[in-house]
Amino acid sequence: MKALQLPIAAQWMLSRLAQQKNRLALLGDLQEEYAVDIAHRDWLARQQWLFSQIVFPLISFLRTHYLWRRGMFSNYLKTAWRNLKRSPGYTAINIIGLAVGMAACMFIFIWVQDELSFDRFHTKHERIHRIVIHRGGEWTASAPYSLARTVKKDFPDIAQATRFTSRTLFAKTGDRGFNETAGLVDPDFLTMFSFKLIKGDAETALATEDAIVITQSAALKYFGDADPMGQVLRINGQRDATITGVIQDTPKNSSMQFDLLANFKIVGKQMDFSWWTGCSSYVLLAQNTTVSDIISKIEGTVVKYDKRVETNDSRESLQPLARMHLYHLNETGPILYVYIFSAIAAIILLIACINFINLSTAQAGKRAREIGMRKTVGASRAGIVRQLYGETLLLSLIAFLFSLVMVALLLPGFGQMTGKTLTLMDTGQWQVVLGILCIALITGLISGSYPALLLSRYRPIQVLRDSASKGAKSPALRRILVVFQFTAAIALIISSMVILRQLNYVQHKDLGFIRENIIRIDIPRALRPNLQTAKERLNQDASIINVTSANTTPNQIRNVNPFYWEGRGPNDYETLNFTTVDENYFQTFGLKFTEGRPFSAEFASDSDRESPGYIINEAAVAHCDLKDPIGKMFSIWNREGRVVGVVKDFHSRSLHDEIRPVVFLNTENWPHYWMFIRYQPEMQDEAVAHIQAVWQEMVPDLPCDMEYLDEIHRSAYANDARIGNIFRNFTYLAIFISCLGLLGLAAYLAELRTKEIGIRKALGASSLSIARLMSGEFLMLLGVSNLLAWPLAWWAMRRMLSSWAYRLPLAWWLFAAAGLGAVILALLTVSWQSLKAAHTNPVEALKYE
């Protein structure tokens, strides 16, 4: 009979528990006992035997082990506490520095997370794409009104499609009427996107023309607690719409923002391929399709259906929904800031860590003896590494708690600074929590590495015999760390100065047209037939200087149309920016003419539909290579006319872009959407009152929505301004943390040299020479930091500024000022310690220790 073997698991367990020395004999004995006495018993008895052989020793092993561990652990804790207490200054600097660094990092992390979360709450976001069209030399998200419908019909791979355009509609019920941001969409919208419908049926809610879906807060505004379903809202004073659904308010991280949703057809007739303005199309790809495949299929759809010449260079592509917020169509956009701020977060955290490492190594000398003692009484290197890592982890966790408190307290302020509403709960997805925890742990580990790995290596005999502090022995590394820290801080200072200067420049730059004291009004459809009368009526007040209307606002001329000119034929056209304006336009905005004249009512040919007069800007003259442009042939849509004037260049687009060729027309083929009223600077109140009075008279049903042109200009750069603001504040933080570190280090070095200074003073050194001695090294380090930071900042800022077509040059004095500022700040930080050291009574110093 073959002898019964112990179960494999039991053998393994027993061999782990047995002492090395007697392992084989022990296992043999157990095996023999099992085979001879136990194996033939019943199952229960066998298990009992195994249990008693394994579990009892296991328990006693664990108990002994744990007791020892706990003893050591409480000893470690006690030691750590004593060390922290012995030098409260360092402890405070360490913890505050780390906590502020981590809090800054967390803020940025929360911000980045929020930016990255845009539009990802749609469950099908990976399959939803926006159709973008390359036309007239640039990408646009505006698509022909019928494109969405057409691609859905033509390509089975496109499961659903909808248009989306945002309009301001005036909705009224009873005596409550408000201007609302309306999303005009197709019926597929509610099932494609994941905006949550609270009442109503997503399939059918927007199926009919007069159906409307409103958000919860809008419903509350109009109907209070009453049930909004089935209620009627009067839209723009023209038609009634029935509420068929209530939808959740749009999340803050949605690119599409609206108060109500309406069927696209509510604004008028079915429009065909020739209608483009400001309407984007979204498609939901069918399962198991590839994007590139679909792109190749839909390419050419516009050309196929729209036979007009000016679209025959258009080319379609798809942009994923989740990229809409982060990437503008030229592939830059907020993603740039995500990268920049992530880099800043990393730099700040690194600076904080370096502080920690620096201060910990500085303190190392005091710990060296403890470590030596521990080693002498039998501590292993692994044990010491664990102890020191444990200490820094503990410290970093304390700092982490502090930083959490800071974040919780300051988050509303940070939200204000960034123009976002941020709450910890809101962004409290598991990623953020995990990320923040990781930051704490990584910080602890990085910070602990140097002391743990260095200190544990010391040979006890050496440490115990040498009375000199070991901490003073690694100046090279410490110098490198200080240099790195200040290089980063100085580079940040320069960068934030450059950025803020650029933003200031942008906001105050002369755009080439007057933007002060001008009110802009959106012309409602109902007013269009009486526009001329309205303008005349508006002009009849002493407070009003000029009234004009146009197709677009002067700094947002983006419409394109096909043109050809003298020397070219109808088939040799090119697309240029253009806008229609009235006769008062150039005067109202103070635009100067280099040649020719503005449009005038005296020349009937100016507004001739078939042969209009053209005004072009200087950029257009250069672009079209027209010499002596007045009287030259120019043509839009084969309507040949003559150039009557050349207007001086002004910024027809954002300052991120170059000035492009622009053509002005005085015909009515393109409706005027905007009215601009320039008023006497001191008479704003009168002007506003007058405008409202005229409005009441002309279109009493509709609200008068006045905006100020300079505010529109400012808000166009509001995001840039916010970014600049964030940048500046984080630069302050970086400087603060760096100085905190420097302070700690200076204090430590002064302490280290207490005796030396005492002797020097006893031998007759002056306080000044002592202070110079103490500060000299730091000055040298700062000099090196400056030399490193300058080229770094120069390179980074060159790239940053390249997104602005109009920018200030990088001035050398910015670099010098930042460097000097850092030096002064550092000197102030250090000199406090230096002076303290210099002023101590040498007797005190020599008695020290």
Add this chain to the structure above:
Amino acid sequence: MKELTKAEEMVLLSVLRLKDEAYGVAIKKNIKEITGKTVPYGTLYFLLDKLSVKDFVHKALGEPTAERGGRRKTYYRMTEGGITALKHAFEQQSRIWTDFASMDLHQGFGK
């Protein structure tokens, strides 16, 4: 002269008693037979280790057997020192206990 503890005495006597067959399982069984106590192997080997450090026993490896899963037995043999120690212990114990039977076992109790 190195003293023996009670437990060491017990183990050493077993080794003496078992002669050439003194190894883990056998010693354990022998102690169980005589005293009724189950000694865990951990304790047993701890004591045997102490005895061999004091040079009262020495180890010898036997042949591998099937019951032991192919492992060798570790035999323990008495040394001169072990014998002397046992003799010494016995004499001492005898002297200590010699007049036990004639002692009054009830003094000071039960009144």
